[in-house]
Amino acid sequence: DQQVKQNSPSLSVQEGRISILNCDYTNSMFDYFLWYKKYPAEGPTFLISISSIKDKNEDGRFTVFLNKSAKHLSLHIVPSQPGDSAVYFCAASYLGGTSYGKLTFGQGTILTVHP
């Protein structure tokens, strides 16, 4: 039972354009969402996050949108750069006392940005 899903295995965009990566979740208990970026032979690195009390969070070229009613979040990268080419993982958690910071990950989306 995949509680966090990234239905697009890959995405290809042109440099300078917008990249939109999508993520859906099913567990209503999730109230904190994160995006991680992963390069080959490296561990995931934190990119941006959003709490369920917000619907948008921005950090430079990266913006995450959360639609709680649809249980959907998206990551926008504007403008996309070749160095953004990586695997992007969506992750979800909840801030309750027994969570202990455990993360539930989506399958990942491979983003390729062409020069």
Added chain:
Amino acid sequence: NAGVTQTPKFRVLKTGQSMTLLCAQDMNHEYMYWYRQDPGMGLRLIHYSVGEGTTAKGEVPDGYNVSRLKKQNFLLGLESAAPSQTSVYFCASSFSGTPYGYTFGSGTRLTVV
């Protein structure tokens, strides 16, 4: 400042062999986690620890054991390796046990033949 260090980086095992993966962190973090990454599955939590001397099961704990005898180390053991345990294993640590503030290691690629 090393962060989270995983050893070894690569390993090939024969079915039935045993091995231990070591995760070491130098950030004085209380919480540590072991995940495995498989194609099309994302990362899945195997076991985690909320402090020295504690361990708990995650989503996919079968076939693995863990120990946290020292705060800085979290060991993942495979007693009798199976081909289904071929995967990339990531260790992570967190100071507060919240979803933010994770630091991941660079991974161990394990192949069981």
